[in-house]
Amino acid sequence: MQAIKPVPLLEWRGIFHRAALLPFMVQKKASRASSKRKSKAKPKSKLWWLLSQVTVLAAVVAVGWVVWLDIQVLREFSGKKWSVPARVYARPMELYPGAAISPDMLARELLVLGYREVKTPSRAGQFKKSGSQVHLISRPFRFWDGDESARELNVRFDGDRIAALFDPASRSNTSLARLDPALIGSIYPSHGEDRILVRLDQVPEALVSALIATEDRRFYDHWGVDPKSIGRALVANVRAGGVAQGGSTITQQLVKNFFLDSRRTLVRKANEAIMSLLLELHFSKEEILEAYLNEIYLGQDGARSIHGFGLAAWYWFQTPLEELALHEIALLVGMVKGPSYYNPRRAPERALKRRNLVLQLMADGSPAWAEEVESAKSQPLDIVERSVIGTSRHPAFIQLVRQQLQRDYRSQDLESEGLRIYTTFDPLVQRAAEQAVRERLTQLEQERNLAIGSLQTAGVFATTETAEVLAVVGGRDPRASGFNRALMAKRPIGSLVKPAVVAAALAGPEGYTLASLVNDEPVTVPLPGGREWQPKNYGERYWGKVPAYEILVHSLNAATVDLGMTIGVPAVVAQLRQLGLSEDPEPFPSLLLGALELSPLQVAGLYQPLAAGGYQRPLSAIREVRDAVGAPLQRYPLDVKQAMATPVAALLNWNMQQTVERGTARALSWLMPESAGLAGKTGTTNDLRDSWFAGFGSNMLGVVWVGRDDNEPAGLTGASGAMRVWADTMKSVALEPIVTGLPNGAEWHAIKPETGALADGCADTTRVPFMSNRLPLEQDACMQKDAPGFLKKIFNWLE
Amino acid sequence: MSKPLSVFSFRLVALWLLALLLSGCATFGGAGGQQGAGKTNPWASQAPYEWPPYQQSDASDLALGPAPQALLAEADAHYEAGRVSASAASLERALRLAPRSPVVWYRLAGLRASQGDLAAANRLAEKASSLVTTETSPRIRQWLSWLDDWLISQLRPAA
Numbered sequence: 001m002q003a004i005k006p007v008p009l010l011e012w013r014g015i016f017h018r019a020a021l022l023p024f025m026v027q028k029k030a031s032r033a034s035s036k037r038k039s040k041a042k043p044k045s046k047l048w049w050l051l052s053q054v055t056v057l058a059a060v061v062a063v064g065w066v067v068w069l070d071i072q073v074l075r076e077f078s079g080k081k082w083s084v085p086a087r088v089y090a091r092p093m094e095l096y097p098g099a100a101i102s103p104d105m106l107a108r109e110l111l112v113l114g115y116r117e118v119k120t121p122s123r124a125g126q127f128k129k130s131g132s133q134v135h136l137i138s139r140p141f142r143f144w145d146g147d148e149s150a151r152e153l154n155v156r157f158d159g160d161r162i163a164a165l166f167d168p169a170s171r172s173n174t175s176l177a178r179l180d181p182a183l184i185g186s187i188y189p190s191h192g193e194d195r196i197l198v199r200l201d202q203v204p205e206a207l208v209s210a211l212i213a214t215e216d217r218r219f220y221d222h223w224g225v226d227p228k229s230i231g232r233a234l235v236a237n238v239r240a241g242g243v244a245q246g247g248s249t250i251t252q253q254l255v256k257n258f259f260l261d262s263r264r265t266l267v268r269k270a271n272e273a274i275m276s277l278l279l280e281l282h283f284s285k286e287e288i289l290e291a292y293l294n295e296i297y298l299g300q301d302g303a304r305s306i307h308g309f310g311l312a313a314w315y316w317f318q319t320p321l322e323e324l325a326l327h328e329i330a331l332l333v334g335m336v337k338g339p340s341y342y343n344p345r346r347a348p349e350r351a352l353k354r355r356n357l358v359l360q361l362m363a364d365g366s367p368a369w370a371e372e373v374e375s376a377k378s379q380p381l382d383i384v385e386r387s388v389i390g391t392s393r394h395p396a397f398i399q400l401v402r403q404q405l406q407r408d409y410r411s412q413d414l415e416s417e418g419l420r421i422y423t424t425f426d427p428l429v430q431r432a433a434e435q436a437v438r439e440r441l442t443q444l445e446q447e448r449n450l451a452i453g454s455l456q457t458a459g460v461f462a463t464t465e466t467a468e469v470l471a472v473v474g475g476r477d478p479r480a481s482g483f484n485r486a487l488m489a490k491r492p493i494g495s496l497v498k499p500a501v502v503a504a505a506l507a508g509p510e511g512y513t514l515a516s517l518v519n520d521e522p523v524t525v526p527l528p529g530g531r532e533w534q535p536k537n538y539g540e541r542y543w544g545k546v547p548a549y550e551i552l553v554h555s556l557n558a559a560t561v562d563l564g565m566t567i568g569v570p571a572v573v574a575q576l577r578q579l580g581l582s583e584d585p586e587p588f589p590s591l592l593l594g595a596l597e598l599s600p601l602q603v604a605g606l607y608q609p610l611a612a613g614g615y616q617r618p619l620s621a622i623r624e625v626r627d628a629v630g631a632p633l634q635r636y637p638l639d640v641k642q643a644m645a646t647p648v649a650a651l652l653n654w655n656m657q658q659t660v661e662r663g664t665a666r667a668l669s670w671l672m673p674e675s676a677g678l679a680g681k682t683g684t685t686n687d688l689r690d691s692w693f694a695g696f697g698s699n700m701l702g703v704v705w706v707g708r709d710d711n712e713p714a715g716l717t718g719a720s721g722a723m724r725v726w727a728d729t730m731k732s733v734a735l736e737p738i739v740t741g742l743p744n745g746a747e748w749h750a751i752k753p754e755t756g757a758l759a760d761g762c763a764d765t766t767r768v769p770f771m772s773n774r775l776p777l778e779q780d781a782c783m784q785k786d787a788p789g790f791l792k793k794i795f796n797w798l799e
Numbered sequence: 800m801s802k803p804l805s806v807f808s809f810r811l812v813a814l815w816l817l818a819l820l821l822s823g824c825a826t827f828g829g830a831g832g833q834q835g836a837g838k839t840n841p842w843a844s845q846a847p848y849e850w851p852p853y854q855q856s857d858a859s860d861l862a863l864g865p866a867p868q869a870l871l872a873e874a875d876a877h878y879e880a881g882r883v884s885a886s887a888a889s890l891e892r893a894l895r896l897a898p899r900s901p902v903v904w905y906r907l908a909g910l911r912a913s914q915g916d917l918a919a920a921n922r923l924a925e926k927a928s929s930l931v932t933t934e935t936s937p938r939i940r941q942w943l944s945w946l947d948d949w950l951i952s953q954l955r956p957a958a
Contacts, residue, residue, distance in 0.1 A: 637891075
């Protein structure tokens with residue numbers, strides 16, 4: 001558990017020089033009261049004496065009351081701290097020459113970040129896209145490894161890659177720039193306040209002007225209450241025959257907000273006034289204003305209440321507060337009076353009217369604003385349709401973040417300590433996956449006459465070498481925050497287990513190579529208790545004796561069982577454990593065909609080392625955590641461990657590329673423009689209940705499941721369901737092919753596929769990778785005929 | 800009624816003062832107490848062994864683009880200033896741009912070694928050597944085997 005520095009509600013400094021005065025002040029009053037009592041020792045008359053006693057008592061009670069209120073004020077405003085939910089950030093986009101980022105991708109990222117598209121970028125958070133160029137001014141941001149300052153950049157593209165980054169300030173090209181990371185959500189209590197704290201110096205001057213013009217014109221002049229405006233309100237109330245109008249100052253509103261009781265009784269009003277005076281006594285105007293700006297309620301997002309202008313700017317405009325335009329500021333200020341009544345999404349006309357009133361009040365209060373106000377009045381509302389932050393937007397990924405954080409942090413710290421969590425989330429991959437799910441599932445249902453809405457899905461996308469989770473799809477509706485299938489739905493993985501069977505054979509003591517012949521014929525496995533198991537191939541088609549690599553290419557069940565029973569099921573369990581499986585499945589023969597229920601996240605974990613040269617790292621969604629003031633709390637450093645010999649991984653990569661080239665995943669070639677160099681494995685379970693696909697290129701891997709929540713047959717094979725969603729996702733992100741070339745300890749040889757015998761330099765052969773220390777024992781007759789010199793030549797040519 | 804309050808407040812003020820003083824001290828202490836500061840950088844040129852110089856001219860040989868290259872330089876700068884975790888962050892950043900570069904994995908291994916985590920260093924170094932393929936140029940292979948030998952010599956005392 002981490003020690004977390006609390007966020008002070010107001011700066012301590014304020015309490016110091018003012019609160020220190022308080023005891024003396026109170027003491028002074030009290031001593032005056034007691035000296036009065038002495039002088040009343042000899043009363044001239046009983047009535048007089050009684051009156052004086054009542055006065056003293058009243059004074060003591062009043063002083064006591066004030067003191068009690070003062071304790072309340074101090075406790076509420078300085079002892080307590082803001083409850084600030086943890087803020088979750090996406091990965092920052094790195095811009096550099098050669099990066100696989102197209103102009104559209106960059107523009108999309110900038111929009112996610114809340115950058116404004118303008119004609120001529122003039123300040124941070126603005127950009128312009130024209131053809132194969134994007135001109136932007138980035139925002140400053142403090143990263144773990146240093147500050148990234150705001151900079152102007154001209155990004156030039158060459159097709160779908162960045163060609164150059166030109167820095168107009170220095171008139172030179174730069175090699176690297178990092179954008180600020182997108183804010184993708186927050187971790188707040190199930191029913192609770194959400195806010196982003198701002199300091200007064202971050203707040204635009206216009207906001208303060210608008211607020212004061214609208215809510216409390218004499219804010220800088222009064223002592224917490226404003227008799228003039230109270231008088232005005234009183235007149236109005238007498239006319240209305242009840243309490244209709246408040247003459248509340250900003251200070252009073254702040255006090256009211258903190259004591260959560262909005263009853264408008266006279267006692268309350270009196271208390272509020274006294275506490276406002278006390279608050280002004282203890283704190284400066286600036287401190288009160290800052291607290292107000294962070295406290296005020298400005299909207300409701302489901303169970304989450306939006307507090308403070310910092311979050312409101314993100315919630316309504318998807319922009320940091322500093323970057324709001326005048327008409328946007330005025331809209332927020334207008335909402336202070338009633339965020340629900342003036343909700344610009346539900347009552348746009350009312351909100352617009354109120355906004356323009358605020359603008360008018362600004363111009364009336366200070367002629368300096370007059371000109372800007374006029375142009376602001378003609379602006380549209382400009383609110384975003386739906387906020388990108390809040391867990392409502394990416395609930396599946398946020399849930400994974402939360403799960404991983406809970407190993408190190410307590411729930412209440414996450415919900416209240418204002419932690420900043422820097423994740424591995426890639427908004428562009430997530431968007432591609434969500435779009436793929438939305439379009440493809442409906443299409444599948446229509447094509448196959450399935451009930452509309454019957455299919456469900458889940459997926460996990462991650463980087464290969466660094467094992468960072470890029471995107472999580474928890475179900476068909478990406479906004480639904482309920483059941484997260486990517487993390488929680490455990491389904492039989494079917495044929496997705498086969499690479500582990502082959503891997504165990506390649507590394508085992510039996511001496512198997514990819515060219516070893518295996519039996520693909522109907523097989524009967526005796527089970528304990530006299531029962532028998534007769535696994536069947538898909539379509540009951542059997543291939544006879546084939547090289548072991550055909551197991552993965554055509555997903556041969558019978559051959560898998562033949563191979564698996566030879567090496568033993570425990571060897572397969574051991575292999576799965578090495579790949580990172582956290583559970584310990586029973587070594588039943590049915591495991592060989594994937595009678596193992598795992599979530600898509602777990603499957604992605606098993607495939608990660610396959611895609612990363614045999615080196616495993618638990619899939620991670622978090623890079624680092626900072627506290628509320630930006631001090632580093634924790635890094636999640638990169639570490640890897642070997643789960644499988646690198647040559648074995650290379651052999652499997654080749655094998656799974658064959659699956660895409662000519663096997664069960666060959667449809668990928670028409671599902672996406674570039675399928676060369678991709679590796680994959682389909683998975684289908686009994687009666688077509690689960691459709692799986694796991695695949696990877698050199699930089700990314702993805703695992704997708706499609707099926708039904710009720711576990712009824714979905715009517716889809718791995719290739720006809722999950723693989724399509726996978727392909728739709730991967731074709732719109734920068735998936736790169738697996739690099740050619742074998743690692744040390746692996747080499748190419750030619751074999752005769754009918755016999756599995758080594759046949760370098762012969763005709764009618766297939767080229768297969770082998771571990772250097774494990775070549776086929778048999779050599780084809782044609783090899784022995786050839787002279788070694790000739791063979792060497794061919795060999796060199798092959799290399 | 801007011802007297803206990805005044806004492807209470809006085810104590811509170813004293814407490815605040817103390818807390819402020821303590822937190823101030825903690826902050827100053829923290830800034831100077833960066834872990835790893837003062838340790839010799841195995842990647843710096845003044846290391847007591849003949850180190851293959853790492854220079855811009857080697858960029859093409861290392862098969863690294865200018866961006867990861869710049870990040871390696873940044874990692875060096877952080878390290879020399881005693882900011883070890885910032886240095887690690889820069890290396891990891893470089894790794895994200897060039898995830899199959901054996902050089903970057905070696906550098907990360909070296910950093911872990913300098914932090915005293917020799918087991919992690921060993922794992923990362925193994926990972927680095929696993930990325931050498933038949934297509935890696937002979938010069939890089941030579942360079943990396945040199946690094947490998949050095950790392951092994953560093954790791955030996957722990958074994």
